[in-house]
Amino acid sequence: MASAPAHHLRVRVLxxxxxxxxxxxxxxxxxxxxxxxxxxxxxxxxxxxxFEGQRSGxxxxxxxxxxxxxxxxxxxxAAGAGVDLEGGYYDAGDNVKFGFPxxxxxxxxxxxxxxxxxxxxxxxxxxxxxxxxWGTDYLLKxxxxxxxxxxxxxxxxxxxECWERPEDMDTExxxxxxxxxxxxxxxxxxxxxxxxxxSMVFRDGDREYAELLLDSAKKAFEFAxxxxxxxxxxxxxxxxxxxxxxxxxxxxDELLWGAAWLRRASGDDTFREYIQNNGKTLGAxxxxxxxxxxxxxxxLNVLISKxxxxxxxxxxxxxxxxxxxxxxxxxxxxxxxHIQYTPGGxxxxxxxxxxxxVTSISFLLLTxxxxxxxxxxxxxxxxxxxxxxxxxxxxxxxxxYLLGDNPMKMSYMVGYGDRYPQRIHHRGSSxxxxxxxxxxxxxxxxxxxxxxxxPNPNPLVGAIVGGPGEDDAYGDDRADYRKxxxxxxxxxxxxxxxAYFVGNPNPGHIxx
Numbered sequence: 001m002a003s004a005p006a007h008h009l010r011v012r013v014l015x016x017x018x019x020x021x022x023x024x025x026x027x028x029x030x031x032x033x034x035x036x037x038x039x040x041x042x043x044x045x046x047x048x049x050x051f052e053g054q055r056s057g058x059x060x061x062x063x064x065x066x067x068x069x070x071x072x073x074x075x076x077x078a079a080g081a082g083v084d085l086e087g088g089y090y091d092a093g094d095n096v097k098f099g100f101p102x103x104x105x106x107x108x109x110x111x112x113x114x115x116x117x118x119x120x121x122x123x124x125x126x127x128x129x130x131x132x133x134w135g136t137d138y139l140l141k142x143x144x145x146x147x148x149x150x151x152x153x154x155x156x157x158x159x160x161e162c163w164e165r166p167e168d169m170d171t172e173x174x175x176x177x178x179x180x181x182x183x184x185x186x187x188x189x190x191x192x193x194x195x196x197x198x199s200m201v202f203r204d205g206d207r208e209y210a211e212l213l214l215d216s217a218k219k220a221f222e223f224a225x226x227x228x229x230x231x232x233x234x235x236x237x238x239x240x241x242x243x244x245x246x247x248x249x250x251x252x253d254e255l256l257w258g259a260a261w262l263r264r265a266s267g268d269d270t271f272r273e274y275i276q277n278n279g280k281t282l283g284a285x286x287x288x289x290x291x292x293x294x295x296x297x298x299x300l301n302v303l304i305s306k307x308x309x310x311x312x313x314x315x316x317x318x319x320x321x322x323x324x325x326x327x328x329x330x331x332x333x334x335x336x337x338h339i340q341y342t343p344g345g346x347x348x349x350x351x352x353x354x355x356x357x358v359t360s361i362s363f364l365l366l367t368x369x370x371x372x373x374x375x376x377x378x379x380x381x382x383x384x385x386x387x388x389x390x391x392x393x394x395x396x397x398x399x400x401y402l403l404g405d406n407p408m409k410m411s412y413m414v415g416y417g418d419r420y421p422q423r424i425h426h427r428g429s430s431x432x433x434x435x436x437x438x439x440x441x442x443x444x445x446x447x448x449x450x451x452x453x454x455p456n457p458n459p460l461v462g463a464i465v466g467g468p469g470e471d472d473a474y475g476d477d478r479a480d481y482r483k484x485x486x487x488x489x490x491x492x493x494x495x496x497x498x499a500y501f502v503g504n505p506n507p508g509h510i511x512x
Contacts (some may be wrong), residue, residue, distance in 0.1 A: 025125040042416065043403060056095075084152055091245075099150065100293060106492075112342070115498045118503070129201055143275035165427060184234075186224075192261070221262055254281070257300050259271045308320045319393070327391065334381030362398045366500050414462065418447030424456060424484050427446065
């Protein structure tokens with residue numbers, strides 16, 4: 001390898017729900033490595049801190065990830081686009097700002113605060129809101145020019161040819177946008193969802209900002225719905241976004257997702273009517289048990305089910321039924337086809353970056369349990385009925401695995417526990433800090449550090465790596481990006497999950 005890793009593709013996860021080789025065994029596996037307890041508060045604080053290490057732009061005076069410096073301060077202007085696109089987050093271990101996963105990250109950070117913010121210590125609730133705002137401030141900039149939505153900054157192919165710090169990057173900061181002639185409903189729809197969800201986060205503390213977010217969310221949604229199409233279908237946009245963040249699933253779910261968040265944020269019946277009138281044609285009845293940056297179906301069903309469960313929208317019963325179907329695939333004792341579990345008990349889906357599934361599914365388990373708790377509803381999984389406690393225990397097993405209750409006896413969160421990944425696939429973390437090495441490091445200067453077996457000099461505290469494979473093995477290899485690369489959308493749902501366990505560390509007795 002010359003100077004950088006092979007291109008890290010975000011490969012499409014199979015839409016077929018796989019039967020576990022030993023799904024029922026994983027639920028009762030006698031884990032000899034199980035710890036007596038975890039410090040969820042410490043894990044939560046570090047999980048939120050991670051986002052400061054991913055920041056692009058001029059850093060604030062209260063920046064806690066002190067090894068980072070300003071970067072990308074001319075984004076949008078330097079490329080001749082004539083716009084201000086400073087800010088936002090780098091998605092993973094590279095220096096590109098991909099708008100689609102960034103918007104999803106912001107949505108999930110917001111949903112985490114909305115559902116479980118009351119369980120957060122006050123200081124962490126403030127830090128979580130700061131993380132949301134760093135995302136929304138940037139997303140607002142992407143909507144600032146009528147007729148276009150800016151969806152990406154940085155040429156990923158050229159970026160991936162280099163192993164350099166974001167503070168030094170000199171690769172082309174190409175700007176990509178969607179428009180009426182080059183639609184990107186998935187980007188616009190997810191941006192609408194992010195801004196709508198975030199508007200509720202700031203409603204009590206900064207009403208003017210919250211109103212700006214909600215108004216902007218409506219404009220983004222109108223753009224998404226009026227100019228329907230997937231950015232992956234445009235040759236130029238595909239060249240920049242694919243194969244890293246191709247829209248494999250289509251844009252239809254993001255239209256429903258955006259409408260659902262606007263309905264919740266505004267209470268406007270227009271958006272509920274939109275879901276009712278368009279749900280069938282936009283694939284709401286598709287039995288797709290997926291949830292992540294590309295596919296919103298399972299999360300959409302859980303989100304919309306809230307109104308039905310609370311008795312406010314009986315017309316949404318089909319979404320509750322779809323949510324139940326998804327939940328049943330996670331219960332090894334049910335008669336439904338099961339998602340795959342590793343021998344050690346981790347949820348597993350092929351494609352790499354597996355911890356994104358662990359954290360997003362755990363979030364849905366806890367959120368659905370919360371909705372069910374406020375009613376007499378349960379989940380009917382064939383011959384068994386599943387209640388909220390079962391869902392919480394399933395989530396706890398996954399998160400405890402992530403934090404160290406696993407065959408490797410290691411935490412997959414950098415900085416948590418006694419043993420955690422030391423060689424993550426991350427440029428800024430693996431190279432000398434600009435604070436310690438102020439001299440510029442060019443594109444190829446990072447190659448020796450990439451090839452080195454030494455631990456990263458700047459621990460990206462709170463980062464969750466992609467995690468082990470289907471055999472529970474993890475090699476702590478910087479070059480193995482599928483396992484060792486962190487992403488913002490792994491951490492975002494985990495913020496909510498850890499917040500819940502801070503307030504409820506022992507939700508029930510897990511049988512072995």
